[in-house]
Amino acid sequence: MKKISIVSILILSLIFTSFSSIASGSTVYSGVSSASAIFLNMSYADIGSSFARNDIMRMTGLSVIRGNGNGLYYPTNKLKREEALAMILRLMGKEKDVQLAQTSRNSNPTAGTSSSGQVDSWAKGVITVAKNTGLLSKQETSLDFTQYATRQEVANWIAKGINLSPVYGKDAQYVYSYKDSSLFDADKLPYIEATIESSIMSGYNNGYFGPNDSITREQMAAVLSRAFNVSYAMMGYTKDEGYIEDIERDNVDGGVRHTYVLKNDSGQDIALVAESSPNANYDFVVLKNGKAGLSSIISNGDRLTYYTNGSNVIFAETANSSLKTISGTIDSIWQGSFRLVDDSGNSYVINYNSNTLVTMNSVNASIDDLKFGETAKVTVYGDTATEIDVEYTDLSSDGQVNTGDKQDSGKIISIDVSGGFEYVTLDNGNTYTLNPNMPVEGTGAAISASDLKVGEYIKLYFSRINTKMPDEIFLEDDYNKPVAVIRGSIAGVSGFNPKVQLNDVEMYRQGQWNATSSYAMYSLDGASVYLDGSKISVSDINKYKGYDAYIMLENHYGTETATLVSIQSGFNMSYEGSIDYNGNTMSITLSDNRQVSINGGTIILRDGLLVPKDELINASQAYVSFTRGGAANFISILDTSAPSGYYYAKGNIINVTADSITVGNYYYYSGNEYGDESLNNNEWVANGDETFYVGDKTYIVDNTGNNPVNVPYDEFLKQKYRAANYSSVYIVASDSNAIAVNIRPLSSTDRVSKAVLSSSSGNVLTIDNVMDWNGLNNKWELNTSLDSIDVTKAVIVKNNKVVSANDLKSGDNLYIIRDGALGIVITVQQ
Structure with missing residues (x-):
């Protein structure tokens, strides 16, 4: 067992005591002793004109790629297969396995080869691990690995290496969009598709992919950099982002310690520490504005992306951005971002986080106060807002503003009805009072506040600051x-x-x-x-x-x-x-x-x-x-709502007067069923004669022919639809007042169903959650075979009046009398 000296313990104690005083309450990450060597490795002398200069330095700083040890990277050199595989295995976190495999081969040269193909001696461990991890197929082990890698080989190996799911069959579309898609190897297609879908590789600007073209070292660095964004955890890294809020400098043990204090995007306090002293020497490399350096190039206010491994910070990169101010109208808001449109129509998607300062007319506010339609001045660093000031119109003495200057929006979580009003609560906790008859814009259908449902997303516009009753309602579609x-x-x-x-x-x-x-x-x-x-x-x-x-x-x-x-x-x-x-x-x-x-x-x-x-x-x-x-x-x-106040009847017409229609007890069809039946507990029950009042708002349609014919009431009287002509009807009424009369043959096979409207196209309604009434079991039962209803010869009633299929909206609860998939009567339940 090793002994630890008292001096060592005292030194460690001093270090941790110092950390706790510098960054109390913060999560502390210290640099690494190899930072200077990493920086030296990144400082290639031949990448100044390379398009992938930043990618090369980034991947070197994160130990994915290596130079040749002479300060050169040779960016335009073509990449051998064995070199490409070595880089991908490092990306997978397998470098240790490669070193162990190489050591094993060196100590036992007579051991069986891992490949039947040609490979340079330094790369035999690479091929062994590539085979053992499944990176190489059985057929590929016979390749000449000293030859140049092709673009499709790299795409295939990258996808396998970082565990992208292969894309098969009709879902593979990107590979076939290239003019030279016929050159792809069939067995590689699913993985190449995954690599392209993930934006890790793409084709040339001329529409070709170049499956069999070689790949250069700088191109490979760019590919690996994009793959690393998906796979960094495979190397044991954790990625985080935030803004530098303060840089503390302390004299310690004859040296200097720098603490870079930041708040990450989750609102946590973070301290990144570098020290140069006789007792400790650790730092981390930074890539800033295309230049590599150690942590000393970081400045206050920098937006930092940093990678940690355990308690150590390894690498950081600043956003290549500067502060700018944009003014415009908030067009959309999502969790973590919003869209701003300026006066010229330019659109900007801007992120926000817990560090974003929000004010309204320069008074402190919160992110929750951001609403659709508000005018805002936004200070942006990169694509993230550091400050947002919402500008309200000046209030009049009575709190009057232009309609829309005050807004709220959100998902409805509850609707309560009381005293003739609807009290709607949004997911932000705010409750508003709505008149049920107030029109709602946004869907194209004629709907009112009474049609709103829990789960819908609405926007409310006000003309007074202190009111809870909006002037306009918009249903976000x-x-x-x-x-x-x-x-x-x-x-x-x-x-x-x-x-x-x-x-x-x-x-x-x-x-x-x-x-x-x-x-x-x-x-x-x-x-x-x-x-x-x-x-x-x-x-x-x-x-x-x-x-x-x-x-x-x-x-x-x-x-x-x-x-x-x-x-x-x-x-x-x-x-x-x-x-x-x-x-x-x-x-x-x-x-x-x-x-x-x-x-x-x-x-x-x-x-x-x-x-x-x-x-x-x-x-x-x-x-x-x-x-x-x-x-x-x-x-x-x-569940859908039970019929709300409607009365349903069917039967033969007995008599028609100036203000009524009587449906009576005449035999029809085989003579064993009686006319005039009404729905009671979702089942037809014989009632004898019934009279319904008819007025100028009663909708009457003749569906006895090939096409529906609207019948004005005076014409209805003249044509004498009555028993002598064996006319029969389905009626929807409120109390004894007929809302709709559908003149058509009665059906002995009609059924009562309820459903939720999914969508409509012409006279066909696509429906979901279809339930049929089972009178034997006295319950509703799910119908899994019916998914649409033809309403060409149906009457549709909503809010006590007849409407067309175009006036329905997705989510409407439908109570349906149907004959198979043909609608007879459809009512919308509230």
């Missing part, structure tokens, strides 16, 4: 709009703007998961990610390759974006039926008494919208996907 719930096996995360990669992707629809593609990628813009109910970071997704993920996809300005990702580690089960939610225990009880817990990662869908867990309180039926003995990862609430 391009951002935050639900697309689908999908599931798949995690293949990884790739790209500078991270995207989750999935294999075997399926989409949920009406209680079933339908395969959509073998491979897909989705943006993770502002996504919340959970593992078995515990929140994790987006970067942690890579740790759970092969796990199943349930994902809520939403439309973010034309991009299908994963906004909620629920990763599960257990065996999955599903259930469809009645549920009982307990808000105290955060669990639901199934009809067989099994209990399933709910957490922040549970995707809850109602009417096609992502809703909070409180929506489960009033839910009685649902589809539930959950891990055995664990939590729910996805719930689709199947």
Whole structure:
């Protein structure tokens, strides 16, 4: 056992005591003793004119590439296969394995070769490890590794080395976009596609990729630099970013210690420490504005990207940017970024973080105060805002402003109705009072505030600062709009703007998961990610390759974006039926008494919208996907509202007067069913004769011919639709007042269903969560085969008046009387 001297202990004690006094409460990373050697290695004499100059220095500083030991890199030299593989293995964190394999070969020259091809003696360990790690296929082991590597070989090896998921079949598109795609080796195509998709390699400007062209050392440095952004964790590095807030200089033990104090983008206090003294000499290399140096080139205010390994900082890079000021209108806001449009129409996507100072008319405010449509002056460093000042119009004495100067926006988390008003609460905690009849803009359909649903994203505009009642409501249809719930096996995360990669992707629809593609990628813009109910970071997704993920996809300005990702580690089960939610225990009880817990990662869908867990309180039926003995990862609430105030009848016309229509008890069809039946508990019940009042707002349509014919009431009287002509009708009424009369043959096979509108095209409604009423079992049952309704010969009633299919909007709850896939009566339930 080694002895540690008291002097050594005292020195260590002094060092840690000094650190704690310098950076109390901070996470401290110290430099490394090899910083000067790393800096020397980066200082190549022949890369001044290289397009990849920064990439070469960056990859050298991070120990991915090496020079030839004479201060030269030879950037335009072509790269041998063995050299390319050596670089890729370093990128994979396998350099130690290569050294051990090489040592083993040197000590036992008679050992069997790892390759039947030609290889230089220095690279035999490289080929051994490349083969053992699966980087080389069996066929490739016979290559001449002293020959130049081709671009497609490098693309193939890079993808394998950093664990990009291969892209197969119809999902491989990029490789076929090149004019020389026929030159790709078929066995390499899936990995080459993955490399191109991840923006690690691309083709030439002339539309060719050059699969069999050689690659130069500077080109390889650029490729490795982009791959490193995805794979740095394989080398044991951790990456972080922040702004330098202070630089402290202390005299210690006859030397100097510099502490670079910064706050990272997560709001944590960080201290990067370099020291030059008789007892300690450590530092870290920095790349700033295209120049390499040690930490002393860092300045206050620098935006720093730094890489750590354990408790050491190895390398840092400053953003090659300067401060600038942009004024304009906030056009869109996302988590962590917003879009600003200036007076000339130029658009800027700007990031913000916990360090961004926000003011309103120079008064301190917060990020949450940023709203769509506000005018702002933004101080930007690179693409990140350091200061944002929102400019309000000067208030009048009574608080009056121009409509829109005060705004709020967010996702609706609850709607309460009381005293003739709707009280809508947004996900930012603010509650507003709406008149139910107030029109809502943005969807193209004629809708009012009473049509709003929990889970929708709205913008509110005010003409007074202190009011809670908006003047205008806008329903956002391009951002935050639900697309689908999908599931798949995690293949990884790739790209500078991270995207989750999935294999075997399926989409949920009406209680079933339908395969959509073998491979897909989705943006993770502002996504919340959970593992078995515990929140994790987006970067942690890579740790759970092969796990199943349930994902809520939403439309973010034309991009299908994963906004909620629920990763599960257990065996999955599903259930469809009645549920009982307990808000105290955060669990639901199934009809067989099994209990399933709910957490922040549970995707809850109602009417096609992502809703909070409180929506489960009033839910009685649902589809539930959950891990055995664990939590729910996805719930689709199947309840839709019961008929709200409408009365439904069908029968033969007995009589028509100046203000009424009587539907009566005449036999029809085979004579064993009676006319005039009304819906009671979703089933037709015979009532005898019934009279409904008809007025000038009653909609009457004749659907006895090939095409619908609107019938004005005076014409209706003249044409005498009555028993003598065997005319029959379906009627929608409010109390005894007829809203709509559909003249058409009665059906003995009509069914009562309810559904959620997904979309409409002409007279065809695409519907989801279709439930049919089962009178024998006295309950609603999921219909997994019906996904659309033809409403050409139907009457559609919404808000007590007849509307067209174009007046419906996605998410509407529909109560449907249908004959097969042909609609007869459709009412929109509130």
